[in-house]
Amino acid sequence: GAVVSQHPSWVICKSGTSVKIECRSLDFQATTMFWYRQFPKQSLMLMATSNEGSKATYEQGVEKDKFLINHASLTLSTLTVTSAHPEDSSFYICSARGQPNPSSGNTIYFGEGSWLTVV
Amino acid sequence: QKEVEQDPGPLSVPEGAIVSLNCTYSNSAFQYFMWYRQYSRKGPELLMYTYSSGNKEDGRFTAQVDKSSKYISLFIRDSQPSDSATYLCAMGISNFGNEKLTFGTGTRLTIIP
Numbered sequence: 335g336a337v338v339s340q341h342p343s344w345v346i347c348k349s350g351t352s353v354k355i356e357c358r359s360l361d362f363q364a365t366t367m368f369w370y371r372q373f374p375k376q377s378l379m380l381m382a383t384s385n386e387g388s389k390a391t392y393e394q395g396v397e398k399d400k401f402l403i404n405h406a407s408l409t410l411s412t413l414t415v416t417s418a419h420p421e422d423s424s425f426y427i428c429s430a431r432g433q434p435n436p437s438s439g440n441t442i443y444f445g446e447g448s449w450l451t452v453v
Numbered sequence: 454q455k456e457v458e459q460d461p462g463p464l465s466v467p468e469g470a471i472v473s474l475n476c477t478y479s480n481s482a483f484q485y486f487m488w489y490r491q492y493s494r495k496g497p498e499l500l501m502y503t504y505s506s507g508n509k510e511d512g513r514f515t516a517q518v519d520k521s522s523k524y525i526s527l528f529i530r531d532s533q534p535s536d537s538a539t540y541l542c543a544m545g546i547s548n549f550g551n552e553k554l555t556f557g558t559g560t561r562l563t564i565i566p
Binding site: 338340366368376377378380383391425427429431439441442443444445446447449 | 558
């Protein structure tokens, strides 16, 4: 089963509003979480790296004030898209590094993704 | 030159065939290597990961890493229609707590029944 959970899976919001996406590591602590954006038929584009208790590190070209990332606990990181516009419509995916159980590896696991549509 | 090169396909093979997926990379600093499978409109699912050169097997999947040639492969034996998906290679560096994963573009694979 999934070891990283994202919520919501689908969200539609009006242009100009803000929307929050949650990423939770299930049954393991993740000191580092990553947020990606993926356009249709393209690979994942890293937006930012989120470390628990500190500010996120954003990739070049990603607006910090538009994509607010908070990693308040070892199992939860949130991405808030502020003042959303139709061009922000995309598939947003988080990942977390950790070891869900003794038999699994300490590696990077992805959430199921969140589809954002801004109308 | 991209850090990680992966043929986007599409690749179509008959059911039961052996599938070979490959990536090359240019950054010798990469420390670990992963393969993910991504179904349409879903997040990537981890298939295999390894930190060293050589082969690693898990069921029908074998991951192969050749650090000297900067080349990684994923083999799928006895391919099934359910294996139809996009396969992403990924490579990572972890440096003093800073970590970054670099992905290939993904190969779209279709297994024909």
